[in-house]
Amino acid sequence: MRRGSWAGRLGWGLVWVVAALLALLLAAVLWLRGTSVPRVSGSVAVPGVSGAVTVTRDQWGVPHIRAATDADALYALGFVHWQDRAWQMEFQRRVVQGRLAEVLGAAALPQDRFLRTWGFQRAAESALPALKPRTRQLLSAYTAGVNAAMRHGKVAPEFRILGFTPQAWTDVDSVSWSKLMAYDLGGNMDDEVLGSRVLRRLGAGGLDQVTAPYPAGAPTILSADEVGQERATPPATAGSTPSGGVPLPDHALTALRGHLAAARALGLEPVPGKGSNDWVIAGRLTASGRPILADDPHLSLTSPMLWYLADVQGDTLQAIGASIPGLPGIVIGRNDHIAWGVTNVNPDVQDLYVEPNGAALTSRTEVIRVKGGADVSLVVQQSAHGPIVSGAGAEGVGERVALRWTALEPGDTTMDAFLDLNYARTWPEFTQALSRYVAPSQNFVYADIDGNTGYYAPGRVPIRRGWDGSLPVPGDGTREWAGYVPFAELPHTLNPADGLVVTANNKVLPQSGALGNERNWAEPYRAERITQLLRARGDGLTVADVQAVQLDTTSLVWRDLRDALLGTRPGSPLATRALELLRGWDGNETVDSVQATIFEAWLMQLQTMARDELQDQTVMNSLSVLNQLKGDGELCRDEARAVADCAALLRVTLDAAVADLGARLGDDPARWTYGRLHTVASTHRAFGGVPALAWLFNHRAPTPGGTNTVNVARPEQGTFRQTHGPSYRQIIDLANPDASVYIGSLGQSGNPFGDHVTDQQRRWVAGQYLPMSTRPADWGRARVLTLTPAP
Secondary structure (H helix, E strand, O other): OOOHHHHHHHHHHHHHHHHHHHHHEEEEEEEEHHHHOOOOOEEEEEOOOOOOOOEEEEOOOEEEEOOOOOOHHHHHHHHHHHHHHHHHHHHHHHHOOOOOOOHHHHHHHHHHHHHHOOHHHHHHHHHHHHHOHHHHHHHHHHHHHHHHHHOOOOOOHHHHOOOOOOOOHHHHHHHHHHHHHHHHHHHOOHHHHHHHHHHHHOOOHHHHHHOOOOOOOOOOOOOOOOOEOOOOOOOOOOHHHHHOOOOOOOOHOOOOOOOOHEEEEEEEOOOOOOOEEEEEHHHHHEOOOOOOEEEEEEEOOOOOOOOOEEEEOOOOOEEEEEEEEEEEEOOEEOOEEEEEEEOOOOOOOOOEEEEOOOOOOEEEEEOOOOOOOHHHHHHHHOOOOOOOOOOOOOOOOOOEEEEEEEEOOOOOOHHHHHHHHHHHHOOHHHHHHHOOOOOOOOEEEEEEEOOEEEEEEOOOOOOOOOOOOOOOOEOOOEEEOOOOOOOOHOEEEEEEOOOEEEEEOOOOOOOOOOHHHOOOOOHHHHHHHHHHHHHHOOOOOOHHHHHHHOOOOOHHHHHHHHHHHHOOOOOHHHHHHHHHOOOOOEOOOOOOOOHHHHHHHHHHOOOOOHHHHHHHOOOOOHHHHHHHOOOOOOOHHHHOOEEEOOHHHHHHHHHHHHHHHHHHHOOOOOOHHHHOOOOOEEEEEOOOOHHHHHHHHHEEEEOOOEEEOOOOOOOOOOOEEEEEEEEEEEHHHHHOOHOOEEEEEEOOOOOOOOOOOOOOOOHHHHHHOOEEOOOHHOHHHHHOEEEEEOO
């Protein structure tokens, strides 16, 4: 009886302990929510606005800003950006400044060394004085709004976890983020590093094997007869050879690859098939008789998502679409007259120079503060070409390798271009805005309410004479840039005769010309599929038709590899079963597809075929794999695995792929559905790899799509996760702009304790959209915050 009594007391004691712990946990969550989730209704007095500004957040948390002046409207945008994305903005500027170790500790030192050596912050500081007075005024208004929200008393959870208070925002902090975007989208240093390694190990002919040239006859963005053509407004109706290169020694390559590894740790990495889609359809091909414009930029899928949907209206500014926290204005979207979308052109705008002995160098010392450790001094050297990037400041490295890059040149006026786009109402105003654009060069598609459609590829593109920029060159003065391609000579067209412009990072012109060599462009699969689908529908295209194209997951890579793969002689019973499952597959990569899993796992193995020759972790793109298989290429051979030809490689890689899948998913291939492995990984940049916190900040979901599908979702090597993809989708109907639609990859809020953290993700995965409307009737349940002038 006593034993039972003690047991009963112990049981009740445990119940009370658990209850107390749960109560403490609930209290902590409520406290964190109360101190971090921003106020989104009522009235707040703030310094710096000239009159009352209303911020109406719709049922998805998208702010609809209404102000009497444009400056007040952008003040409010800065205010809501900090309210919802304070950590994202702080992290972004610390990345540019090379100040991550200050809050994250010594683990972030490689990233800080890379960032300080390249000098992103110094480049941003040099850009600010070059901006137009209107841009400076609006930038200052935005900065004032950010700082007003910062003083409003709410603290992002990350700041509490890391134990620091952010400093006031500055105008330079807004300019600086564009430098990181330029790196992510507009460079080719990594191509030169790879090219140098290929040159040393395989000779000049190896470049075309490892990185296949753009195929002859594949679709280009503009045809020869469209280049530079500007037609009247339509009536309203219903292998190159690299030259001049020098190889880098192994120790310099190792140092440069260290910089690339640091960039990858920040999510800034080149991946096969990474890119974006946008296209514009003339009114004569649509059901409404007016243009339709579509865009879905493919970038790293992070938590929070990069983009922030917003509707911003002042006295003359009337723009809605995707903004980036930290930047004033709408980056991709529409105003009341025009719409625009962007994808990456990827011209060659970077060159590595091997500086000769005796080259004039300047030095500066950067001091990196380290949380929990001693300060680190970094000596950074610079030549006439740019920063020495062949090491941590190039100390101890024999060869001094310098980087020249358009985004590091003084006088960058890209911020002018993006803000001026928000105001443009006609093609001449649109192109005038783009004339201020520097980096990263983008494919801009255009449409307006009068029925015009167009395309422009702005940005500073170096002119090289006698060399193609695909390999490092000597810094002895023999391989210098001869200025930039004049703006009027950059690829563009207005109202093309066929009524359609499709861009998918594919080759821009039938002849590469000054934009780059034949290996610069993404594989043509997405561009080919988009064009195929749009042409198949004929005229009478609708927004729903365009949605179906954006969401298409049929693989043309499978179409091209099919015969080679199905001709494989399997080496095991499991491989035989897997191969039989592939027969008859239509190439549609859905989450329920077993064939998609087998195909992508096999392709993943084939893409590593150059690693034994290069002795590194090179991942070839699918076009390079195809060329090797079609021609029984040299890269198929692998002495260590007794692989004598491509037929043997197909057998070995199939066996490896099914063994890997069996270990992950079990021995029954019928259960190898794609969604069990292929999940979107929206990962927090600071805490995504910290087990105690990752569950709170990271977000996963099964996703369709694969390598080079239109709805691109390339599985990551080794994990099968989708880390890059359509970070934002928009479809704009110029016949009825408020019937346009958009969607982000996650949600408006970056606060895990707040509202609207992931409420767009389910729709994004399912291929659903939100109304891109300025009409209150389309906003659903709304909450209104009014900013009033402080007394």
